[in-house]
Amino acid sequence: MKQSQLFTKTLKESPKDEVSINAQLLTKAGFVYKEMAGVYSYLPLGLKVMEKIKDIIREELNNVGSQEIKMTTLQSKDIWEKTNRWSDDIVDNWFKTKLKNNKELGLAFTHEEPLTNIMKNFVSSYKDLPLYVYQFQTKFRNELRAKSGIMRGREFPMKDLYSFSLNKKEHDKFYELMKGVYKKIFDRVGIGEMTYLTMSDGQPFSKYSFEFQTLTEAGEDIILYDDKKKIAVNKDDYSDEIFSDLGFDQKDFNFKEGKASEVGDIYSLGEKYSKALGLMYTDKDGKSHPVYMGSYGIGISRLMGTIVEVYHDEKGIIWPKEVAPYQVHLLALGEDSIKEADKLYGDLQKNSIEVLYDDRLNISAGEKFADCDLIGVPIRLVVSQKTLKEKNVEYKKREEKEVSLVKLKKVLKKLEAKD
Numbered sequence: 001m002k003q004s005q006l007f008t009k010t011l012k013e014s015p016k017d018e019v020s021i022n023a024q025l026l027t028k029a030g031f032v033y034k035e036m037a038g039v040y041s042y043l044p045l046g047l048k049v050m051e052k053i054k055d056i057i058r059e060e061l062n063n064v065g066s067q068e069i070k071m072t073t074l075q076s077k078d079i080w081e082k083t084n085r086w087s088d089d090i091v092d093n094w095f096k097t098k099l100k101n102n103k104e105l106g107l108a109f110t111h112e113e114p115l116t117n118i119m120k121n122f123v124s125s126y127k128d129l130p131l132y133v134y135q136f137q138t139k140f141r142n143e144l145r146a147k148s149g150i151m152r153g154r155e156f157p158m159k160d161l162y163s164f165s166l167n168k169k170e171h172d173k174f175y176e177l178m179k180g181v182y183k184k185i186f187d188r189v190g191i192g193e194m195t196y197l198t199m200s201d202g203q204p205f206s207k208y209s210f211e212f213q214t215l216t217e218a219g220e221d222i223i224l225y226d227d228k229k230k231i232a233v234n235k236d237d238y239s240d241e242i243f244s245d246l247g248f249d250q251k252d253f254n255f256k257e258g259k260a261s262e263v264g265d266i267y268s269l270g271e272k273y274s275k276a277l278g279l280m281y282t283d284k285d286g287k288s289h290p291v292y293m294g295s296y297g298i299g300i301s302r303l304m305g306t307i308v309e310v311y312h313d314e315k316g317i318i319w320p321k322e323v324a325p326y327q328v329h330l331l332a333l334g335e336d337s338i339k340e341a342d343k344l345y346g347d348l349q350k351n352s353i354e355v356l357y358d359d360r361l362n363i364s365a366g367e368k369f370a371d372c373d374l375i376g377v378p379i380r381l382v383v384s385q386k387t388l389k390e391k392n393v394e395y396k397k398r399e400e401k402e403v404s405l406v407k408l409k410k411v412l413k414k415l416e417a418k419d
């Protein structure tokens with residue numbers, strides 16, 4: 001992508017109405033546009049990051065046999081009444097609207113009810129189970145506060161997966177598997193090290209559940225975590241009972257306290273929804289049973305915002321390689337370097353190296369460097385008359401200070417070497 005053609009521009013100043021670092025940096029660098037508090041549009045760079053995150057998640061979920069679908073935002077109230085989740089007294093963050101004929105509709109804040117209802121059409125025998133179904137979909141929640149930038153939205157993208165199993169035993173196996181799948185996902189997007197499997201309250205579905213909490217000052221939760229044993233408890237839900245139920249001995253742990261962001265969670269739902277909505281199967285002997293369910297969420301924008309909170313410095317974002325919008329940011333300094341830089345840009349593209357190319361004329365070297373640090377692509381390449389004199393290009397990693405010179409001829413090899 002040529003930067004001269006990218007319609008977004010970086011801002012000189014951080015937006016004054018943003019208090020969170022993620023929204024400040026993402027807005028300043030042109031990844032997102034704020035429509036209103038808690039409601040963001042994703043611009044070309046932001047969309048690229050989001051799609052990379054989704055692709056990683058999709059790959060890991062497909063690997064364990066899940067199937068992707070996409071459900072609707074508009075929801076009619078009857079199925080939600082059956083599970084007692086329509087009332088604003090029970091669910092306090094509904095957005096609701098009406099049809100012309102005054103029939104009430106809701107904008108989905110989650111999808112247990114509609115998917116259970118869909119599954120009634122396809123599940124009837126034990127032979128149909130287990131099933132794992134997921135989607136990437138926009139959720140609507142009328143959140144009281146929205147001050148965490150893209151980490152807490154009123155309209156936001158979520159990955160939600162639902163499991164349908166024969167019984168608790170079969171469910172528990174998949175639930176354990178998903179702990180590992182989530183760990184892999186958070187490792188791959190670059191925050192594995194500071195993300196903790198965190199015990200928390202499971203109400204209203206079960207006694208306890210697990211969250212995936214990433215340590216960051218920008219988080220809205222507080223966890224007690226053991227960094228050697230890599231396990232944590234949500235401080236809100238901390239109780240001796242949770243521990244003994246799960247077979248842990250508190251004496252074995254050395255807990256520190258820290259702020260954290262809940263990037264995902266996994267729930268055992270049991271038979272609550274299947275019973276309420278009548279999702280039943282018959283076993284080998286013709287006996288009828290409710291399906292045993294689980295739900296597994298990841299907040300896509302919460303995750304993206306958390307990555308920015310964890311990886312930035314005073315100059316801008318420092319994207320982990322796997323989710324970076326581009327792998328290389330090529331800067332041409334001075335008009336007399338454009339010809340060689342164009343050539344290198346072409347070579348990088350031919351070799352499928354994702355490159356953002358700052359080919360803009362009449363922009364100072366200082367501005368180009370500042371934009372490059374702000375946008376946060378992992379590798380910076382600079383071509384100027386000075387480097388070209390010796391047929392070199394300057395190479396620098398975003399997170400490092402040192403620059404090095406690489407021969408133009410050898411730069412492709414260096415980029416292709418995985419380090």
Ligand code: ATP
Nearest residue numbers: 141151152153156158262263264265297298299302
């Ligand atoms: P929170 O406690 O932060 O409000 P939650 O537990 O109510 O979240 P879930 O219903 O479990 O959220 O949603 C699954 C995931 O979606 C969460 O783990 C989180 O990563 C993300 N998420 C929840 N609410 C928001 C929001 N308002 N904006 C962005 N992401 C969100």
Ligand code: MG
Nearest residue numbers: 211262264265
């Ligand atoms: Mg949760």
